[in-house]
Amino acid sequence: MSKNNNNNNNKSVLRLKDYRVRSSDSLSKVVLLHSLKDDSGKFNPCKGGNRHTWFRRNVKSVAFMFVLTAFMFLLDSVMVSVFGSINFHGSSSTRNSDGREEDSVAHKERPIVEMYGRLLNLASSALAEEEFKQESLNFWEEPYQEASKWTPCADKRYPTSLGKPGESNGYIMVSANGGLNQQRVAICNAVAVASLLNATLVLPKFLYSNVWKDPSQFGDIYQEDYFMRTLKDDVHIVQELPLHLKSLDIEAIGSLITDADIVKEAKPIDYVRTVLPLLMKNKVVHFLGFGNRLGFDPLPPELQRLRCKCNFHALKFVSKIQEVASLLIKRIRKFEYHAAERQLDKQLLGDFTPSISSKEDYVERGSSRYLALHLRFEEDMVAYSQCDFGGGEHEKKELEAYREVHFPLLIERLKNSKPVSPSELRKLGKCPLTPEEAALVLAALGFKRGTYIYLAGSRIYGGSSRMHPFTNLYPNLVTKETLLTYNELAPFRNFSSRLAALDFIACATSDVFAMTDSGSQLSSLVSGFRTYYGDGHAPTLRPNKKRLAAIFSENSSIGWTTFEDRVRKMIEEGQRVRVRGSGRSIYRQPRCPECMCRS
Numbered sequence: 078m079s080k081n082n083n084n085n086n087n088k089s090v091l092r093l094k095d096y097r098v099r100s101s102d103s104l105s106k107v108v109l110l111h112s113l114k115d116d117s118g119k120f121n122p123c124k125g126g127n128r129h130t131w132f133r134r135n136v137k138s139v140a141f142m143f144v145l146t147a148f149m150f151l152l153d154s155v156m157v158s159v160f161g162s163i164n165f166h167g168s169s170s171t172r173n174s175d176g177r178e179e180d181s182v183a184h185k186e187r188p189i190v191e192m193y194g195r196l197l198n199l200a201s202s203a204l205a206e207e208e209f210k211q212e213s214l215n216f217w218e219e220p221y222q223e224a225s226k227w228t229p230c231a232d233k234r235y236p237t238s239l240g241k242p243g244e245s246n247g248y249i250m251v252s253a254n255g256g257l258n259q260q261r262v263a264i265c266n267a268v269a270v271a272s273l274l275n276a277t278l279v280l281p282k283f284l285y286s287n288v289w290k291d292p293s294q295f296g297d298i299y300q301e302d303y304f305m306r307t308l309k310d311d312v313h314i315v316q317e318l319p320l321h322l323k324s325l326d327i328e329a330i331g332s333l334i335t336d337a338d339i340v341k342e343a344k345p346i347d348y349v350r351t352v353l354p355l356l357m358k359n360k361v362v363h364f365l366g367f368g369n370r371l372g373f374d375p376l377p378p379e380l381q382r383l384r385c386k387c388n389f390h391a392l393k394f395v396s397k398i399q400e401v402a403s404l405l406i407k408r409i410r411k412f413e414y415h416a417a418e419r420q421l422d423k424q425l426l427g428d429f430t431p432s433i434s435s436k437e438d439y440v441e442r443g444s445s446r447y448l449a450l451h452l453r454f455e456e457d458m459v460a461y462s463q464c465d466f467g468g469g470e471h472e473k474k475e476l477e478a479y480r481e482v483h484f485p486l487l488i489e490r491l492k493n494s495k496p497v498s499p500s501e502l503r504k505l506g507k508c509p510l511t512p513e514e515a516a517l518v519l520a521a522l523g524f525k526r527g528t529y530i531y532l533a534g535s536r537i538y539g540g541s542s543r544m545h546p547f548t549n550l551y552p553n554l555v556t557k558e559t560l561l562t563y564n565e566l567a568p569f570r571n572f573s574s575r576l577a578a579l580d581f582i583a584c585a586t587s588d589v590f591a592m593t594d595s596g597s598q599l600s601s602l603v604s605g606f607r608t609y610y611g612d613g614h615a616p617t618l619r620p621n622k623k624r625l626a627a628i629f630s631e632n633s634s635i636g637w638t639t640f641e642d643r644v645r646k647m648i649e650e651g652q653r654v655r656v657r658g659s660g661r662s663i664y665r666q667p668r669c670p671e672c673m674c675r676s
Contacts, residue, residue, distance in 0.1 A: 283295065
């Protein structure tokens with residue numbers, strides 16, 4: 078493992094060094110050309126006997142050129158030594174920082190894949206032209222003032238609030254599956270079910286997954302005492318079952334309830350009919366899995382409010398996560414001051430919210446606003462989609478092999494159904510956006526080449542070769558692995574949920590959050606947090622994959638101005654201020670009377 082890491086580091090060093098040497102050469106050429114100009118700004122040919130005269134007249138310029146070149150090479154050496162230890166997320170490492178084993182073939186160096194070469198050239202030219210111009214469209218801000226009229230109020234008490242029951246009907250245990258974000262939803266659904274059934278909730282447990290390989294429990298991620306204290310007026314919560322119930326064989330007495338026993342998006346009546354009798358009889362039930370087992374409508378308003386209170390107020394990350402996340406954000410922004418203390422920062426970072434100093438100090442430090450991008454292009458998602466991503470026959474066979482190993486049920490279903498072509502899947506908006514497509518969208522929206530971009534997750538299928546079109550347009554791309562030192566990440570290493578918490582905070586507190594898959598649980602929860610606490614100043618970019626596929630289908634002929642207009646209209650429509658519709662997730666769309674108040 079050490080040898081592989083060294084090799085990867087050496088490759089990173091070579092790539093960085095090669096880039097900086099080229100940059101130094103270019104700068105030297107600029108200085109040389111400048112020194113070859115006479116006072117009128119025209120080039121002096123310096124032929125024959127005039128050479129010595131020219132040299133004497135320009136000796137200072139020549140000397141300056143050599144000194145500058147030497148300085149650039151010295152700077153190059155320093156930067157290589159600093160960044161040499163960074164293991165770029167596209168390397169062939171067989172284990173991620175979150176501890177998940179990966180097939181090394183997914184990150185093998187391979188040829189650069191470009192599906193839209195013509196558009197990439199147009200984007201590159203457009204970014205170069207816009208570099209020194211003022212931004213004509215500002216996607217750094219929410220476009221609609223209506224957004225600022227909605228304020229958080231799920232934690233307020235109302236005369237109709239249910240409150241805790243006088244007597245509990247029994248105890249509800251929950252062992253939640255999935256990753257950080259699935260578990261978060263399960264916790265808040267469990268709070269609502271406990272209130273619905275007049276039950277006492279035992280602090281939820283997290284199931285160990287062979288996929289995530291994370292043994293973290295509730296107290297490793299969230300502040301237990303704060304959670305119980307925040308909800309103390311709404312539901313009974315205890316840390317453990319009482320002794321007289323611990324000795325029971327839950328499965329033997331029929332109180333073990335799996336996801337097969339409760340339908341997905343179940344209604345309150347399903348729990349009253351199926352679970353309440355067991356709870357009354359045995360005084361304890363245990364939900365195993367509990368993935369999306371409570372629907373959003375119809376649900377009594379007070380239970381909806383309780384869900385919101387749980388998600389947006391009661392679940393606070395532990396101080397260690399807050400501390401490192403605060404450090405991560407400071408590194409992205411390159412300063413310790415935020416223009417104004419936001420509710421969003423305070424809720425997620427607590428006492429570790431970056432300190433406020435003078436505004437002059439803020440300007441002097443050169444603050445960096447940043448865009449956070451959740452780029453869903455992991456190998457499992459790419460393989461499951463059955464789409465074509467331009468990687469040729471080798472990529473096609475590689476993804477087929479991955480499906481056979483990891484998705485046997487999908488393979489069986491495909492055998493018994495009519496096949497859908499990759500091109501048709503793309504037209505239907507079923508294909509994950511590639512890094513190349515994501516970069517083209519950002520370029521069309523007018524984000525400049527120098528934009529700082531935080532990449533969440535960073536386990537990109539195809540590694541650096543697949544990321545090349547993106548980084549060619551937007552080189553200031555960072556991840557938690559590149560911003561934090563090995564020792565700073567050590568307490569999180571091999572704990573995927575704790576690492577995901579860092580991504581959650583970095584995305585939620587960003588100036589702009591861009592997603593490539595609106596169905597992602599992380600993207601849903603982050604966008605919900607930004608809506609709830611953003612005060613109308615936390616824009617989120619949601620591409621419509623079906624509309625985007627139609628735009629990209631014209632890549633061989635579409636003009637850049639037309640491409641810009643169509644992409645911008647698509648994003649602007651997704652930013653309209655909407656009240657949560659029936660059946661929509663209250664975690665993703667909290668703009669509703671049960672969750673927020675409209676002033």
